[in-house]
Amino acid sequence: MHFKVILRILGILLMIFSITQIPPMLVSLYYNDGAVHAFAIAFAITLLIGFIIWLPVFNVRQDLRTRDGFLITVLFWSVLAAAGSLPLQLSQSPHLSFTDAIFESLSGLTTTGATVMTGLDTLPKSLLYYRQQLQWFGGMGIIVLAVAILPMLGIGGMQLYRAETPGPVKDSKLTPRITETAKALWYIYLSLTVACALGYWAAGMSMFDAIGHSFSTVAIGGFSTHDESMAYFDSPLIEAICVFFMVVSGVNFGLHFFAWRQRTLLHYLKDPEFKFYLMLLVSITAFAFVSLVATATFDPLESLRKASFMVVSIATTTGFTTSDFSHWPSMLPFLLFVAAFAGGCAGSTGGGMKVIRILLILKQGHREILRLIHPNAIIPVKLGKRPIGDNVLEAVWGFFSVYLIVFVIMLIGLLATGLDQVTAWSAVGATLNNLGPGLGGVALHYGDLNATAKWILCLAMLLGRLEVFTLLVLLSPAFWRR
Amino acid sequence: MHFKVILRILGILLMIFSITQIPPMLVSLYYNDGAVHAFAIAFAITLLIGFIIWLPVFNVRQDLRTRDGFLITVLFWSVLAAAGSLPLQLSQSPHLSFTDAIFESLSGLTTTGATVMTGLDTLPKSLLYYRQQLQWFGGMGIIVLAVAILPMLGIGGMQLYRAETPGPVKDSKLTPRITETAKALWYIYLSLTVACALGYWAAGMSMFDAIGHSFSTVAIGGFSTHDESMAYFDSPLIEAICVFFMVVSGVNFGLHFFAWRQRTLLHYLKDPEFKFYLMLLVSITAFAFVSLVATATFDPLESLRKASFMVVSIATTTGFTTSDFSHWPSMLPFLLFVAAFAGGCAGSTGGGMKVIRILLILKQGHREILRLIHPNAIIPVKLGKRPIGDNVLEAVWGFFSVYLIVFVIMLIGLLATGLDQVTAWSAVGATLNNLGPGLGGVALHYGDLNATAKWILCLAMLLGRLEVFTLLVLLSPAFWRR
Ligand SMILES: [K+]
Ligand SMILES: [K+]
Numbered sequence: 001m002h003f004k005v006i007l008r009i010l011g012i013l014l015m016i017f018s019i020t021q022i023p024p025m026l027v028s029l030y031y032n033d034g035a036v037h038a039f040a041i042a043f044a045i046t047l048l049i050g051f052i053i054w055l056p057v058f059n060v061r062q063d064l065r066t067r068d069g070f071l072i073t074v075l076f077w078s079v080l081a082a083a084g085s086l087p088l089q090l091s092q093s094p095h096l097s098f099t100d101a102i103f104e105s106l107s108g109l110t111t112t113g114a115t116v117m118t119g120l121d122t123l124p125k126s127l128l129y130y131r132q133q134l135q136w137f138g139g140m141g142i143i144v145l146a147v148a149i150l151p152m153l154g155i156g157g158m159q160l161y162r163a164e165t166p167g168p169v170k171d172s173k174l175t176p177r178i179t180e181t182a183k184a185l186w187y188i189y190l191s192l193t194v195a196c197a198l199g200y201w202a203a204g205m206s207m208f209d210a211i212g213h214s215f216s217t218v219a220i221g222g223f224s225t226h227d228e229s230m231a232y233f234d235s236p237l238i239e240a241i242c243v244f245f246m247v248v249s250g251v252n253f254g255l256h257f258f259a260w261r262q263r264t265l266l267h268y269l270k271d272p273e274f275k276f277y278l279m280l281l282v283s284i285t286a287f288a289f290v291s292l293v294a295t296a297t298f299d300p301l302e303s304l305r306k307a308s309f310m311v312v313s314i315a316t317t318t319g320f321t322t323s324d325f326s327h328w329p330s331m332l333p334f335l336l337f338v339a340a341f342a343g344g345c346a347g348s349t350g351g352g353m354k355v356i357r358i359l360l361i362l363k364q365g366h367r368e369i370l371r372l373i374h375p376n377a378i379i380p381v382k383l384g385k386r387p388i389g390d391n392v393l394e395a396v397w398g399f400f401s402v403y404l405i406v407f408v409i410m411l412i413g414l415l416a417t418g419l420d421q422v423t424a425w426s427a428v429g430a431t432l433n434n435l436g437p438g439l440g441g442v443a444l445h446y447g448d449l450n451a452t453a454k455w456i457l458c459l460a461m462l463l464g465r466l467e468v469f470t471l472l473v474l475l476s477p478a479f480w481r482r
Numbered sequence: 483m484h485f486k487v488i489l490r491i492l493g494i495l496l497m498i499f500s501i502t503q504i505p506p507m508l509v510s511l512y513y514n515d516g517a518v519h520a521f522a523i524a525f526a527i528t529l530l531i532g533f534i535i536w537l538p539v540f541n542v543r544q545d546l547r548t549r550d551g552f553l554i555t556v557l558f559w560s561v562l563a564a565a566g567s568l569p570l571q572l573s574q575s576p577h578l579s580f581t582d583a584i585f586e587s588l589s590g591l592t593t594t595g596a597t598v599m600t601g602l603d604t605l606p607k608s609l610l611y612y613r614q615q616l617q618w619f620g621g622m623g624i625i626v627l628a629v630a631i632l633p634m635l636g637i638g639g640m641q642l643y644r645a646e647t648p649g650p651v652k653d654s655k656l657t658p659r660i661t662e663t664a665k666a667l668w669y670i671y672l673s674l675t676v677a678c679a680l681g682y683w684a685a686g687m688s689m690f691d692a693i694g695h696s697f698s699t700v701a702i703g704g705f706s707t708h709d710e711s712m713a714y715f716d717s718p719l720i721e722a723i724c725v726f727f728m729v730v731s732g733v734n735f736g737l738h739f740f741a742w743r744q745r746t747l748l749h750y751l752k753d754p755e756f757k758f759y760l761m762l763l764v765s766i767t768a769f770a771f772v773s774l775v776a777t778a779t780f781d782p783l784e785s786l787r788k789a790s791f792m793v794v795s796i797a798t799t800t801g802f803t804t805s806d807f808s809h810w811p812s813m814l815p816f817l818l819f820v821a822a823f824a825g826g827c828a829g830s831t832g833g834g835m836k837v838i839r840i841l842l843i844l845k846q847g848h849r850e851i852l853r854l855i856h857p858n859a860i861i862p863v864k865l866g867k868r869p870i871g872d873n874v875l876e877a878v879w880g881f882f883s884v885y886l887i888v889f890v891i892m893l894i895g896l897l898a899t900g901l902d903q904v905t906a907w908s909a910v911g912a913t914l915n916n917l918g919p920g921l922g923g924v925a926l927h928y929g930d931l932n933a934t935a936k937w938i939l940c941l942a943m944l945l946g947r948l949e950v951f952t953l954l955v956l957l958s959p960a961f962w963r964r
Binding site for chain 1: 903
């Protein structure tokens with residue numbers, strides 16, 4: 001482990017992150033909402049701590065290796081979540097407890113969008129802006145993580161993307177190409193955000209809401225500046241724009257990168273994950289639509305509107321709401337929640353297990369059936385025309401089962417704190433999948449949970465966002481040896 | 483497919499099965515409980531249908547191949563469940579509907595032990611005896627299935643046992659050795675039952691109850707002749723005997739076979755699955771004991787008694803009850819239920835995914851972590867000192883994920899019939915794992931469910947007992963192609 005370089009990076013990260021307190025400061029000054037000191041103090045503290053960490057090691061130069069990547073990634077989200085919680089603890093009204101502030105900050109940065117705050121419509125504008133911004137920066141980090149870092153670390157089969165994506169290819173050195181890749185992704189991410197914000201604004205949102213919601217849409221975050229979330233605007237046009245950008249943001253940014261460099265769109269339709277992703281969204285929407293009409297929950301037009309919005313929002317793990325889907329009839333709440341376990345595509349800002357893994361698991365399941373029928377045949381698992389290696393498949397299985405085991409363990413933990421089963425399982429699902437809203441006692445917000453439960457869910461958000469293994473690896477003694 | 487031989491076997495099976503109506507007939511005559519006609523008619527119908535199926539093909543002689551094994555296995559349980567339901571439909575009081583009779587019969591034969599009947603204590607003795615006997619014969623079928631057939635078919639990694647177990651080894655022919663193996667297993671099974679019955683009787687049960695409960699104990703079935711199940715006897719000694727035989731019956735009968743032939747016990751302690759199985763039972767019992775004491779649910783002695791009995795009963799998927807564990811505090815009901823997903827050892831009468839698969843999944847999960855740390859190392863997954871082949875591991879993954887996918891699909895189906903989430907998930911879990919009692923609305927019995935739900939649960943029992951793939955294979959077009 002190269003602790004000194006890691007400290008240097010951490011120091012620089014914190015100093016850069018301190019700058020993100022300046023925009024909300026300006027918002028606070030503009031609206032004169034009285035929260036400016038919270039951001040100013042947070043800015044100073046973060047900058048100072050970053051500087052103190054950085055100073056003793058500022059001229060250490062060493063090549064980082066793969067193994068350092070795990071530690072840096074985990075530290076990135078946990079330390080920034082701590083730093084990001086400062087304004088929430090420092091502000092006078094609302095004043096969040098340490099637990100609540102960490103929960104909210106981590107929920108923002110991991111783009112989970114689970115909130116402990118209520119009465120959003122009456123909060124200082126700067127604080128509202130800050131929450132949206134946390135998601136936006138978090139989303140940016142996730143894109144770099146998912147497109148450039150996870151393939152290199154080989155987490156849960158993501159080595160699959162090593163050759164294809166523009167990320168660094170060389171086995172275990174973090175090459176400078178990561179900077180180049182990150183820059184390109186940044187442009188794409190920024191362009192999507194601008195386009196989304198303009199769309200919202202043109203469709204009738206205020207400039208403040210348009211920017212704020214574009215942040216949390218493109219980040220697949222789901223924070224809103226209103227308690228009612230997207231239902232506040234009650235506009236089919238805004239919802240359509242939102243659906244479009246949620247779907248686009250749930251796609252592998254490697255594909256967007258390719259489109260941007262090669263000026264083509266055809267490759268989307270050749271991507272097996274993209275096709276399966278669209279197929280899932282369309283078929284679940286169709287099913288939900290039919291169910292809502294059949295149960296006479298809404299009239300047909302309203303059913304179409306609510307079904308398409310909520311299915312895309314939950315299945316991509318965004319978590320915006322236009323309807324309290326936890327009270328939709330019979331199996332619909334559960335079905336939508338299950339879709340969130342699949343989540344977005346790999347290399348997107350979406351959460352969940354990622355569509356590609358579900359696709360590979362179904363293909364492997366099918367292969368097992370064929371193997372039983374033809375015990376001596378050699379049957380490769382293919383993605384498009386490309387056969388998938390055993391190592392990748394084993395990593396995907398490993399991911400799937402460890403993901404579910406972690407889910408069950410956290411669920412047991414939550415039940416032990418006294419929650420009922422529906423609240424507990426949906427809370428773990430909503431945080432582990434970085435979705436946001438749950439069912440039962442967490443259908444609206446997470447404010448009423450006990451502190452232990454909140455900390456367990458913080459861990460769930462982090463585990464989900466770091467694709468479980470990044471964090472689990474750190475718990476292995478073998479990682480720290482030599 | 484060799485349909486004619488399959489029909490011949492089916493006919494013979496039905497004729498043999500018709501004989502099983504004679505013991506309850508004798509019981510009915512002995513107690514003069516007025517149900518004798520039900521068994522007599524069922525006997526005649528079953529014998530006649532078996533004869534009609536058998537007659538046109540009685541002299542067909544062909545070697546069976548692996549592929550026929552799938553169809554025979556599925557037909558075995560489904561056709562016998564239909565035949566087994568006859569006395570329940572034919573009896574006057576209680577008179578079960580077609581749906582209920584099939585549910586009860588399948589629940590017996592698959593040794594699930596979920597019941598739609600209440601007021602057991604007032605039922606005709608012969609009917610009570612008949613339910614217990616269904617489980618006993620079902621358990622016998624399961625042992626042959628699990629020790630001799632599944633390893634040969636290679637279901638879900640069970641080819642692992644092909645070399646070790648006494649089942650037929652030659653690639654795809656059903657050799658006569660299956661008969662020899664079945665006979666040996668039969669002796670073991672019978673001896674365990676006799677020992678268990680004598681134990682119960684000596685500990686104070688009536689002869690009737692002792693025999694009945696020994697049937698459902700050794701079969702890991704869980705049917706009882708009393709509504710209160712094992713709580714009826716309120717005897718620590720009976721419970722201890724029950725715990726012992728549940729634990730023994732949850733062990734791979736291949737190990738018992740080896741013990742019986744080689745006159746040794748040492749090999750148990752060398753078996754990794756057996757060790758993990760005991761470790762799970764002991765640690766979950768300890769945890770439940772501590773939780774019950776800590777929450778002051780029972781006093782310490784009572785906690786130990788209830789915890790050890792209920793943990794063993796649920797974790798081995800037997801399903802006897804001495805306490806309504808669905809009302810135990812916080813996470814305990816869920817924890818016990820999760821343990822049932824692991825279930826018994828492979829090659830036992832237990833249900834669930836089987837301990838060996840969970841062990842292999844944990845080992846593979848650990849290997850994935852090591853692989854992330856040492857990307858270029860070759861790390862085998864080992865069981866004891868034996869490295870496990872990729873084919874076996876892939877089959878285990880396939881099993882695990884298909885099992886869970888089937889679980890989720892059936893859960894969605896149950897929710898669609900209007901059940902609440904806790905009832906629905908626990909009902910699917912209790913039937914798919916061949917456990918029996920659930921939580922919520924199915925904590926006591928399944929009588930109140932709607933008919934659609936009952937049929938879905940029938941499918942779940944069958945899928946669970948046939949290790950999912952045996953049935954899924956039949957749905958694949960490739961199976962029916964030459
Ligand atoms: K989200
Ligand atoms: K059972």
